Amino acid sequence: MSTSSSHSVVVGLDGSDASTAAATWGAAVAAKWRATLSLVHALPQDGPLYSPASIMLESQFLSQLREDGEAIVDTAKKLLGQQYPDLTIETTISPGPAGTALLEAADWARLIVLGSTGAGAFRSVLLGSTALHVANRAECPVVVLRGEASAPDGRPVVVGVDGSELSRDAVSHAFEFASFFGAPLVAVHTWQGSPTFGAGGTGMLVDWEAVKQEEAAVLSEGLAGESERYPDVAVTKVAQQGAAADVILQHATDAQLIVVGSHGRGPLLGALMGSTSQNLLHHATTPVMICRS
Numbered sequence: 001m002s003t004s005s006s007h008s009v010v011v012g013l014d015g016s017d018a019s020t021a022a023a024t025w026g027a028a029v030a031a032k033w034r035a036t037l038s039l040v041h042a043l044p045q046d047g048p049l050y051s052p053a054s055i056m057l058e059s060q061f062l063s064q065l066r067e068d069g070e071a072i073v074d075t076a077k078k079l080l081g082q083q084y085p086d087l088t089i090e091t092t093i094s095p096g097p098a099g100t101a102l103l104e105a106a107d108w109a110r111l112i113v114l115g116s117t118g119a120g121a122f123r124s125v126l127l128g129s130t131a132l133h134v135a136n137r138a139e140c141p142v143v144v145l146r147g148e149a150s151a152p153d154g155r156p157v158v159v160g161v162d163g164s165e166l167s168r169d170a171v172s173h174a175f176e177f178a179s180f181f182g183a184p185l186v187a188v189h190t191w192q193g194s195p196t197f198g199a200g201g202t203g204m205l206v207d208w209e210a211v212k213q214e215e216a217a218v219l220s221e222g223l224a225g226e227s228e229r230y231p232d233v234a235v236t237k238v239a240q241q242g243a244a245a246d247v248i249l250q251h252a253t254d255a256q257l258i259v260v261g262s263h264g265r266g267p268l269l270g271a272l273m274g275s276t277s278q279n280l281l282h283h284a285t286t287p288v289m290i291c292r293s
Helices: 017-033 052-083 098-105 123-127 129-137 165-180 208-223 244-250 275-283
Strands: 008-012 036-043 089-095 109-116 142-146 157-160 185-191 235-241 257-261 288-291
Touching (some): 008 017, 008 098, 017 052, 017 142, 036 052, 036 098, 052 089, 089 098, 098 109, 129 142, 129 275, 157 244, 165 185, 165 208, 165 257, 165 288, 185 244, 244 275, 257 275
Parallel strands (some): 008 036, 109 142, 157 185, 257 288
Antiparallel strands (some): 142 288
16 A cells, blocks of 8 residues: 555445445544545436436436435535544545446545445345445455444454465555554464364375474465564464465454455456455455455
8 A cells, every 4th residue: 555645545435324334434544544535426327218208307316316425425524524624535426336436436546445234145245246346346455344343443453364466465455554553463374174184084194283384484474574564563473274264254353454365357256356355255244455466
């Protein structure tokens, strides 16, 4: 993340409790960073028009939607301005769809913050199509909050480390966030396989102590340089066998933020993100930051 104050924190605002919570969280971050807070509201897309009467009715309907949108962003701007009087707040009302409007508003953003209710029967509904669309395509980090979230404070920041370049980006963002808020960092690295496969299993043929040492080295290498760059951040290293999302969630019970890397941009919804980032977005009650290269 750039330290330039000209870079904004963009928040999607639709009038829901989840988006209000996202705006409140985003405002706290923007105030700490001395960045501009940009509140973005997207209008529904126009539908097909079949007659002059329908055109008139739709025009009136869209006019009302714009008024409602203006009321939503104006109310949020007023409330957040009272909480953070020194914070610069901008508002934007754009044509939909919401994901496109947010990505356009976030061309030079430092961070995008979205709220998600997490209600629904299917995975695509559990998180919400807008949050998935933005998290898969944004050039800057995206934070997704499910339900209410406390303002950033001194609770731990948990980051997933796998040794990849995307992981290094996530580690860098996690250290910076932790440093800004005086929080400790929990760095989690996982691997698959177990020494308890039983007789006849391949687990009996593996030197698991050597595996643990190798994986601990991967974790240390993944953090190299950042601890020196942020000496104020206390780091706890966790190298543990298991599924990455499960282990990260295990160590995030008292955390304020989870940070992971993700490739994004795939041909299928299930391939857009890695399984770890998808699982965390769908199941974490803690805000999740997705970092892409």
